[in-house]
Amino acid sequence: MEELFAPLAGATGTARPGGGADPGLVLDVELLKECDTLGERPSLERLLLAAVHRGWADALAERLAHDAFTAARTIVDLAARGQLPGPQDAVFAPPPAVEIEEREATRRTELKAAHHELLGELHRAQADGAVTDDQDLRL
Secondary structure, three states: OHHHHOOOOOOOOOOOOOOOOOHHHHHHHHHHHOOOOOOOOOOHHHHHHHHHOOOHHHHHHHHHHOOOHHHHHHHHHHHHHOOOOOOOOOOOOOOOHHHHHHHHHHHHHHHHHHHHHHHHHHHHHHHHOOOOHHHHHHO
């Protein structure tokens, strides 16, 4: 009984070994149709209007497009457990978790390359004297 009432009391639940996902996570997963993280709290009106008409395939595609890989993994994990709320779309076949991890690693590599390139431009600008001391301190 304590496990059932713990989420209502504000305690964070944990999944039982061999059991389902954290009940709080299952209750909040609908937020991932519109949000990149579970902590994001848009207006209730916007959230409800958008989430009601959005399927899980569209939600997953949007999370991946926003580089919200944790949210995407949560959707895929709950889909694999059969714990996504609402009617289950017969055409929703989420990608394997490995594919999401590969996509995240690729994106991380792209961002590191962009960071390295921007850092190089900054150093060239500093060497050319194109950056004032005040600007340099803010960078």
